[in-house]
Amino acid sequence: MSNKRTPLYPVYEAYPGVKIADFHGWDLPIQFADGIIAEHQAVRTAAGLFDVSHMGEFLIQGAQAESFIDQLVTNNIVSMKPGTVRYTLMCYPDGGVVDDLIVYRISEIQFLLVVNAGNRKKDFTWITRENPLAQGETPLPEIRDQSDQWALLALQGPQAQEMLTQLVPEAADISFFQFRDDLAYGDAPLLISRTGYTGEDGFELYMNSEDAPELWSRLISLGVMPCGLGARDTLRLEAKLPLYGHELSDSVTPLEANLAVFADLEKPYFVGKEALVHQKETGIPRSLRGLEMIDSGVPREGYEVYHQGACIGHITSGTKSPTLQKFIALALIERGRGLKIGDEIEVLIRSKRKKARLVKTPFYKKTGRS
Amino acid sequence: MSEIKDDLRYTENHEWVVLEGTTAKVGISDYAQDSLGEIVYVELPEVDDEFEQGEEVASIESVKAAAPIYAAMSGRVKEVNESLEDSPEAVNESPYGAYIYVMEVSDPDEYEKLMDSDAYEAFLKANE
CATH class of the missing domain: 3.30.1360.120 (Probable tRNA modification gtpase trme; domain 1)
Structure with missing residues (x-):
């Protein structure tokens, strides 16, 4: 093909x-x-x-559109005014991420959802057929794939x-x-x-x-x-912006990816809310952290991260930062080890443990007015 | 079109080799550096490490990805190009000048089995 x-x-x-x-x-x-x-x-x-x-665009419209999307995604949609855009995630009931997306509120009853190209088919099936809201009695709004x-x-x-x-x-x-x-x-x-x-x-x-x-x-x-x-x-x-398939997946929750600010746990309901509330109450097992290399080597996706001899997670994305001229990475690592900014960890690069340190993220933040 | 040098031999992994006596100098081809894009790091082998032909000896990394470098011939590493630690971009700028390592080879006959420039050119065409 x-x-x-x-x-x-x-x-x-x-x-x-x-x-x-x-x-x-x-x-x-x-x-x-x-x-x-x-x-x-x-x-x-x-x-x-x-x-x-290549990004996917779904138009969702109708009287039920607002409440449908609000229950489908983690962020608050009801409070959006027409003409605004909101970043959000869409979860499975277990809290794993279906995709991250942005929602455009075109009017009271019309929304445009922009999703990742690699997830377009999966997302459309999820939104139109597989999600728990599609299993209920309430009719769904009109959903069109306009990609x-x-x-x-x-x-x-x-x-x-x-x-x-x-x-x-x-x-x-x-x-x-x-x-x-x-x-x-x-x-x-x-x-x-x-x-x-x-x-x-x-x-x-x-x-x-x-x-x-x-x-x-x-x-x-x-x-x-x-x-x-x-x-x-x-x-x-x-800029520490997550990429689905790397920082996000069906086995990572928005809370683990440090995206809690985009999950409105005060909303009455959204798919995955129960799992996220449970995770928040019982302890979020992992955290997405930034690191830079001290030893030479390029931290790449999948490489293991060590602290005091124990494997505590893995790199989700890494490269040489063209702006900082340093080797940087995001890593999904165990929370609860009390690791602070500046603490040393190690990255296993081709069977060798190379020193790195935790750093503040985003690695780069623009200055001046937006 | 990538540059191919007449007086070198090439591997299917896009390394170039020049053999003098039992000493082989190895780098990556112009095609390889162009495919990788901007090289930001070269992990060199260690002097005295021994490798069989085809084993992974080093790694060359671009902004996008890491690519292994395989031993073009069997032998022992005699020298590495340490200047690449500070200026890995030299591999982009001059792939046939910026060698990666020099090896004392254990089987010089392996050299004759590597592709000459015509064969490598045909190999690149066939893989386009």
Whole structure:
């Protein structure tokens, strides 16, 4: 079976030196000619553009939409105003994570859920058929998978606003985690949110697939750096933004991943709430922590982490941080060992124990106004 | 198109080798460095370590991933390129200059069985 391609495939395929690889069944650019580090730095200091059209978009609407989504996900949806965006997780009854996603409240009765590409099918089945709410008597709202008709560009970096407002002046008025769905570039309708996955200021632009190549080319012609998934990964890791399949999975709870702030345990009900409340009361077994290497070596996903001779967990993501020029990682480790920032631990790298220390996260935090 | 040097031999794991007497110098090919992307760390073998051909001797890591380096020939490590500890990017900049280790080989005949430049070029084409 051949891989899927986004509407921008013909555009980036024409870049000399682009590296395209498989990502969850999609052919996507890992990097362009200048490489991951240059792309990473462009986003930290100027502006970069990512094609993330592979993400899944589900439209949920109807009188029951609000209450359905509120019971389906961990964060509070009822309190969202139209025009706002909220990050949330979706759990199994045992507290394991189905996916992490962002919810756009378009109107009182209309919501857009944006999910990970690799989980799109699983999520749709979960939302429409398998979750406990779908087993009950109450009819579900209308749920449509619109992933194939949407293209999504992420424009990220301190100069993102300066670039975007040259094409869409109204974007300047969109605040962090808010959006507008009544915007356009030329004849192309746009939904623009001030969101992203890099730890920088930036925007995500949703449009009809056929409009994406033109908007991509216009932004690039303004001096925005085309960026691939490689830089997206190093950027999100520095900002400690979790990636499903690494920090999150069906065997990790939001509390273990230190995402409690996105799980509203005060809500009357959501799928997985009971398990999370139980975990909170009886003790959260693990915690997602940041580390940097003291000895030489690159901490990679799956490597074991040791403290005083005992294996206490494993690395979920690791790389050389292009911004800090250090080898950094996130690790899911046992809580309750009293480990503090600065404490030494060890990472098993190719049968050798290499020294590392726990550090504050996020590894990178942007300065100045958002 | 990746650069392939005429006077070297190549392994299927994209290492290059040059043999003088019983001393083999080993690095990775231009194709390998380009596929890996920006190299941020090279874990060198230790001097005097002994390896059979095909065993993992070292590791080369890009921003994205770690890739093992296998022993191009059997023998004992005589010297490692310590400058790569501080400047691993040299492997990207000059893959045929930035060798990784030098080995005293135990079976020089292994060299003749490695791919010459024409065979390696054909190997790369076949794997495109």
